[in-house]
Amino acid sequence: MSRGIRIGAVAVALAVMFALGWGVARTGIGQAVPIESLSDLERDFTERMQNVVLVGHFTIEGRETGGGSPERYEIARVVKIGDDRWRFDVHMVYGSVDATLPVVVPIVWAGDTPMVSITDFTIPTLGTFTARVFFYGDRYGGSWQHGRFGGLMYGQIEPMDAN
Numbered sequence: 249m250s251r252g253i254r255i256g257a258v259a260v261a262l263a264v265m266f267a268l269g270w271g272v273a274r275t276g277i278g279q280a281v282p283i284e285s286l287s288d289l290e291r292d293f294t295e296r297m298q299n300v301v302l303v304g305h306f307t308i309e310g311r312e313t314g315g316g317s318p319e320r321y322e323i324a325r326v327v328k329i330g331d332d333r334w335r336f337d338v339h340m341v342y343g344s345v346d347a348t349l350p351v352v353v354p355i356v357w358a359g360d361t362p363m364v365s366i367t368d369f370t371i372p373t374l375g376t377f378t379a380r381v382f383f384y385g386d387r388y389g390g391s392w393q394h395g396r397f398g399g400l401m402y403g404q405i406e407p408m409d410a411n
Contacts, residue, residue: 280327280335285347290328293355293362293383296405297326297336302388304403319401322408331354345373358382364390 307315322339332354339348362383381390389402
């Protein structure tokens, strides 16, 4: 390999590492807020959302699906990384995509109920979404929109080892 190609490859590798480092720093993906600084509600939420599976259904507005199509999201953990930013380490299968992603989303609180609140939010490789999804006890529910498709989602929060 010529010296020019090697220098070019090193420059590209450094640019990629810089971009990844900038992305991690910008999103706070690797920086969890210390658990002792969380409120009781926040601590309960993080403990409840460790190694769980959201098992339920989703509907598509305008399509008859008889209670909804099955959905399943495996969540390894949820951690707070900033004021209203939370990282969900989630394994998703959506169409032909099967991946584990650190998804950073805002959580707002309706009293004692945490709710993901995203508007025109892009998830790499999956697309842009708008959603409001709440978690209460052992259930979740909400509304979603992805391009021209949207609907409702609902189900149970179960321990991962039970599935």
